[in-house]
Amino acid sequence: MTDTSYQQAYQQELRAAAAHLGRRRFLTVTGAAAALAFATNLPGSAQAAEADARKTITADPFTLGVASGDPQPGSVILWTRLAPSPYEPGNGLPNARIEVGWEIAHDSRFTRIARRGTATAHPEFNHTVHVEAANLGSDRVYYYRFRAGKWISPAGRTRTAPAPGARPTDVKLAAVSCQAYHDGYFTAYKHLAAEDLDVVFHLGDYLYEYAVNAAGGARAYTDRTLPAIFNRETVTLEDYRLRYALYKSDPDLRAAHAAHPFVVTWDDHETENNYADDIPENDVPPEEFLIRRAAAYRAYWENQPLRRPQQPSGPDMQLYRRLQFGTLAQFDILDTRQYRSDQAYGDGWDAPGPESDDPSRTLTGATQERWLIDGWRASDALWNVVPQQVVFSRRRSDATDAFKVSMDAWDGYAASRERVLAGAEAAGVDNLVVLTGDVHVSYALDIKRDADNPNSRTAGAEFVATSISSGKDGADKPANWDTFMAANPHMKWYNGRRGYTKITLGRDAARADYRTVSAVTTPGAPVTTAASFVTEAGNPGLKPA
Known part of the structure; x- marks a missing residue:
């Protein structure tokens, strides 16, 4: 395909996409998708109360494990979901915010902590937690875990990406x-x-x-x-x-x-x-x-x-x-x-x-x-x-x-x-x-x-x-x-x-x-x-x- 024909095809595709976008906006604004109102069902708008994890969580909330993802040179995303009753709507938790502690370490025994902090498990997000663990080293293995009340999650292992310009083998x-x-x-x-x-x-x-x-x-x-x-x-x-x-x-x-x-x-x-x-x-x-x-x-x-x-x-x-x-x-x-x-x-x-x-x-x-x-x-x-x-x-x-x-x-x-x-x-x-x-x-x-x-x-x-x-x-x-x-x-x-x-x-x-x-x-x-x-x-x- 020549550069000219490529540009013509691309412009034709852009025109089709623009027409489709107009239809999508119409459907989103006028249709039932707007009534769903996902954009308003976000933390802060529902004014959910904060629950005391030690009193609220009476069974292991880490039944669905932990995960990490999208590694970058100095950061990685850490994930978990609080679910003491995972097969029930609402995970067996109240409609309330729950504070979750997290830590990421250089070793599997967590004797050398690299970073730690707290995150909020919002009921609007089904008590899931997404932590951006930042200011880490590049191309390094780390171990991480979460805490909610008296409960500690299984440990996960993750790795950051090499630095820009690095030449990994x-x-x-x-x-x-x-x-x-x-x-x-x-x-x-x-x-x-x-x-x-x-x-x-x-x-x-x-x-x-x-x-x-x-x-x-x-x-x-x-x-x-x-x-x-x-x-x-x-x-x-x-x-x-x-x-x-x-x-x-x-x-x-x-x-x-x-x-x-x-x-x-x-x-x-x-x-x-x-x-x-x-x-x-x-x-x-x-x-x-x-x-x-x-x-x-x-x-x-x-x-x-x-x-x-x-x-x-x-x-x-x-x-x-x-x-x-x-x-x-x-x-x-x-x-x-x-x-x-x-x-x-x-x-x-x-x-x-x-x-x-x-x-x-x-x-x-x-x-x-x-x-x-x-x-x-x-x-x-x-x-x-x-x-x-x-x-x-x-x-x-x-x-x-x-x-x-x-x-x-x-x-x-x-x-x-x-x-x-x-x-x-x-x-x-x-x-x-x-x-x-x-x-x-x-x-x-x-x-x-x-x-x-x-x-x-x-x-x-x-x-x-x-x-x-x-x-x-x-x-x-x-x-x-x-x-x-x-x-x-x-x-x-x-x-x-x-x-x-x-x-x-x-x-x-x-x-x-x-x-x-x-x-x-x-x-x-x-x-x-x-x-x-x-x-x-x-x-x-x-x-x-």
């Missing part, structure tokens, strides 16, 4: 996605917690909106019964808050959060399957869906280690953001749900055509797209990494001319992908890495500059992380394995087991180890490295390690 990370509680145990997280990592990227579908029955679905509990409140689809704010409580009560998920800082982004199921911007999966009015989206976004922020700029305003929340690890890596975390055009041809798999190829279509929205490309232009990092949700590379359903592609992935937004690749090329990005979730399988893919030409230049590498549990046990070779491998020569690996991807970014190469477990419908499965690939710095193209 490597960054060790993991990519995870898709953890349907009702599809099985989070065994992969138990193994992830024991890995030597600097940071974990969660690429979406942290929870699922679907009902979970009394036996926990495929977990088939015989020793306990889940409350009936989970056996319904999440729609209201209370529904989403309770569903996060169910997920975060899982001991393996709690262990992973306590072991490593997480950087999170969502996909669809945190709100509703395959929604696109303000267009729901089902045929309900947009203003009604925006109420649900506002509830989902608020619960997401409340229950994740996210900074204040990510706090939502009604049905809107800026989740895309940038993290830098010295000169080694820049991470541009995307949101491919909130701003996207509706899926072409009614969603699903279909043949590419004029609708999916329309240059005005976008997966990221014009503002986020420009932010991404401008960030690449300013980057001095060796590796430019894009953690995001849906498969970026071309995936043909078969090797014939009548192939179909997924309209929910970048294949359904061909012009949007072309603008991103053209932007990377113009910015001189030599070492592009895309991290992807969504599809419940592992792929290792060469990103081709021309998606329709397997002989075109390789522009980078895409590592698709399989699910933690979604899809149940899976198989090493799914039913379409032979067809997919033949139809997509840039696909170097395809596996259908559960697990995560461990990635090491070094000065000379990036290495991906695909870690899988044999089962999730029964607990305790061991983890193995199913395959490993490397891509050399300055010489993109995946090779077996």
Whole structure:
């Protein structure tokens, strides 16, 4: 695409976005989303009284563990949620503010305290706590914990990012996605917690909106019964808050959060399957869906280690953001749900055509797209990494001319992908890495500059992380394995087991180890490295390690 045609396509997308923004403002101001009044249900406006934690909290309030996230050179976010009764609306706490102490230390015994302070668990935020622990050292391991009344939380371990201009020899990370509680145990997280990592990227579908029955679905509990409140689809704010409580009560998920800082982004199921911007999966009015989206976004922020700029305003929340690890890596975390055009041809798999190829279509929205490309232009990092949700590379359903592609992935937004690749090329990005979730399988893919030409230049590498549990046990070779491998020569690996991807970014190469477990419908499965690939710095193209 020439620079002139790129600008024309971009301007067309801007015009479409402006028209859409006008419609969004109308819906937000005049529709039921305004009546929800999230903007007024904030601490300070409700005038909640302050409760004495020693008298109010009579049972362990740290049932959902602790977490940290979004590491920067001198700070990290610390999170917890007070919930002595996590499966009850309101967490078993009064509608009152509760003071929570926190401390972060250089050692796991907390003999050398680096920083300490107090934070307020507001009832308006479901008694969640977000602490920005600042004035810390760069590229250092820390330990943290909370106190409420006489209760002390489990300790968490976290790490800050390297200083600007620093030249770390490597960054060790993991990519995870898709953890349907009702599809099985989070065994992969138990193994992830024991890995030597600097940071974990969660690429979406942290929870699922679907009902979970009394036996926990495929977990088939015989020793306990889940409350009936989970056996319904999440729609209201209370529904989403309770569903996060169910997920975060899982001991393996709690262990992973306590072991490593997480950087999170969502996909669809945190709100509703395959929604696109303000267009729901089902045929309900947009203003009604925006109420649900506002509830989902608020619960997401409340229950994740996210900074204040990510706090939502009604049905809107800026989740895309940038993290830098010295000169080694820049991470541009995307949101491919909130701003996207509706899926072409009614969603699903279909043949590419004029609708999916329309240059005005976008997966990221014009503002986020420009932010991404401008960030690449300013980057001095060796590796430019894009953690995001849906498969970026071309995936043909078969090797014939009548192939179909997924309209929910970048294949359904061909012009949007072309603008991103053209932007990377113009910015001189030599070492592009895309991290992807969504599809419940592992792929290792060469990103081709021309998606329709397997002989075109390789522009980078895409590592698709399989699910933690979604899809149940899976198989090493799914039913379409032979067809997919033949139809997509840039696909170097395809596996259908559960697990995560461990990635090491070094000065000379990036290495991906695909870690899988044999089962999730029964607990305790061991983890193995199913395959490993490397891509050399300055010489993109995946090779077996």
